[in-house]
Amino acid sequence: MQLEAVVRRLELEQLYTDYVHCLDTDELEHWPEFFTEECFYRVTSAENYEAGMPLGLIHATSRNMLKDRVSALREANIYEPQRYRHLVSSIKIVEEHGAALDLVANFMVVRTMQEGDMTLFGVGRYVDQVTRRDDAWKFARKTVVLDSRQIDTLLAIPL
């Protein structure tokens, strides 16, 4: 592997590391910063994704819509205190087109409620496109494809 490719690999690993730590440490206000301004973000199931159904449980077509998700979670929506723990692995570069890269990565999320109940909340893959902005990798597109069609109770914190 060329040194450049090794460096890029490390940068991408770092991107996902920072992304999940941001969500898992409740720094949601910084979550939109991982995306480009005109980004696309969607949470869906493998069933919808594979059938070509466009529905997103969360469906954002701009970074501002991601900011609104966060402010709604902070100001408007009611849900019990909970935290996520994301494990991300097997990041794979699927295709390179110019400055943009198509990636897939596996994830697993355990949700822990205030009383201590733990659930394997979601397992699936990120189907992403990243691009360079301001000397950093940003998500231009992120589709969170959950293996299961079922969501336990509600989906508040993003994945």
Add this chain to the structure above:
Amino acid sequence: MQQEIKWPAEGNARVPYRMFSDPEIYRDELSRIFLGPTWQYLALAGELPKAGDYLTTFLGETPVIVTRGHDGEIHAMINRCAHRGNLVCLKRRGRADNLTCVYHAWRYDLEGNLDSVAFRRGIAGKGGMPASFRLEEHGLKKLRVDTFGDLVFGTLSPGAPPLATYIGNLIGSRIHRVLHGKPKILGTTSQILHNNWKLYFENVRDTYHATLLHSFFTTFRISRLTSEGGVDIAENGAHHASYTRNKVDRVDQATSDQLYAGIPSLRENFRLADPSFLAMAEEFGDDTTTQILSLFPNFVLQQIQNSIALRLVLPKGPDKTELQWTYIGFEEDDTEVTALRLAQANLVGPAGYVSMEDGAVGNFIQRAIPGAEDECSVLEMGGFGHVSEANRTTEASVRSFWHAYRPLMGF
């Protein structure tokens, strides 16, 4: 075996908490309601376009197969082999020329009639079924199927009235109002609720809670009790449709803010960075911005702005419910309308700005019930009746649910 339930004298304005937690009552509901004289939503006709298309669903907890037969009609039958009770269809949906049980290869046609039994004549004159065995006596148990527009319903009851009569004209016209084209599915999801199915169904019919629990409604004036609106209740009391005419205020904005002052759901300082998705496109030819409709016992048709979804409430135990969502648009939608529906889907579903709380609030009640099984909830907003009202500060449609429920259960 049913225990004695002494319903309170206040009638439908009181509900004993036992209704939401008692395993015996739950078992009784599965037979008296879900296998009883009610019509339950099975599918959209468009999900089964061609002969041989099938999907699986439930009547309560009982598994059901829905097919498009070679006769072009939709058929439904219990998904349980007449031989040894095995599930005949294992996939959620698919395409087949016939329905063959994997266990012993008993084969049924798409209408559920038994076509053949493997090794029926035995081998070399030994074994096999007795001569008295008749294929026609061992088909899959069939449902009555009826459609309302593109909605397909089924019932096991020979005594249920025709579907159109069951739904009635008042609620029927409100279904037609929303389903004005050929439905096109945009996607589906399912939500596991840790509460009794009736707690969710009460929530759907509760016009009082929406702008109190869901801040998003109130803060962004998507719906307020101070807007024009009301609730229609079917002639037989069993079904409801609540509606908001958000652009028609009963009081001016300042008075509305004043009435909501001190109620936590009005967040003065909350502003969206990108509110564009909240703009409603003209679609229904009237000024109704939200319409939530339910058919007894477990179907919901939702229109919130341009977001349309079908919801099916499936009981999974006394304290567990699966809520299945089918989000739709129409074949004639252009890309702009589809984009708007997808954006407004953010309002509903498990992550919905105005529905997230509904996934949890039933569980909050479920957790508060232990020790209070003989105590009652109080449903007196708007009095004691269960008829249509041009007003939403009422629990009339919740009471009407119990009005339909109690005689079926013998309470």
